[in-house]
Amino acid sequence: MDEADPRELQSLQYYLNEYGQQAEVFxxxxxxxxxxxxxxxxxxxxxxxxxxxxxxxxxxxxxGGVSVRVQVPDPDSVLVAIGAGVTVGRSSAGAVSYLEDRARELEASEKKLSETIEKIRAQMNDLAARLDAAYRQQQPAPGR
Structure with missing residues (x-):
């Protein structure tokens, strides 16, 4: 059996490390x-x-675990941060609707990101198997 090319081993290890870093970021x-x-x-x-x-x-x-009791004079009028430093006044029901929509969007983003992580992990498993096979190729056969 031919020995594995050291450059191939180095390349496989490099890609495995890169995928690992990407998975951590995601x-x-x-x-x-x-x-x-x-x-x-x-x-x-x-x-x-x-x-x-x-x-x-x-x-x-x-x-820091500290709270104060406050009276909210108009609980149906709230301020909602909508991004980029912009805050708008909304009714309580409007704010609830906005937040529920946002939660659904975040959940969809989480699902896509989870799928991406799973794909990266599958690629990492494939690379690890190839790397393992290449290292085994380099081991001398018993009885040589």
Whole structure:
């Protein structure tokens, strides 16, 4: 059996490393999308419960585990950040609709990204198998 070309081994290893890095980047992007989707869904829950709060008092998180009680004078009028530093006034129902649409879009993006990650992992498995076969080719046969 012929020995594997060292350049081929180096090339396979290079591509395997590159695919691994791409998969890591996409996995981090997937985590960010999931976090944004969960934040949108949490905001929907909060907006839906805001109108039912007795006397309009809610807890406002300040960060670091600290919250304050605040009264919301008009729970049906909210401000929604729509991107690029632009914020628009919407009704609570309009904001809920916007956030639900956004959550669906994020979920679709997550699905596409997951499919891409799976394709990369399949390519990595193929490369790893080829690399393993090439290394085995270099091993001397027992009894030589």
């Amino acid at each position: 996995a981090r992007q997937l985590e960010m999308l999931e976090q944004q989707r969960l934040e949108s869904l949490a905001a929907v829950e909060t907006l839906q419960s805001l109108g039912s709060a007795e006397d309009g008092t809610v807890l406002l998180p300040l960060g």
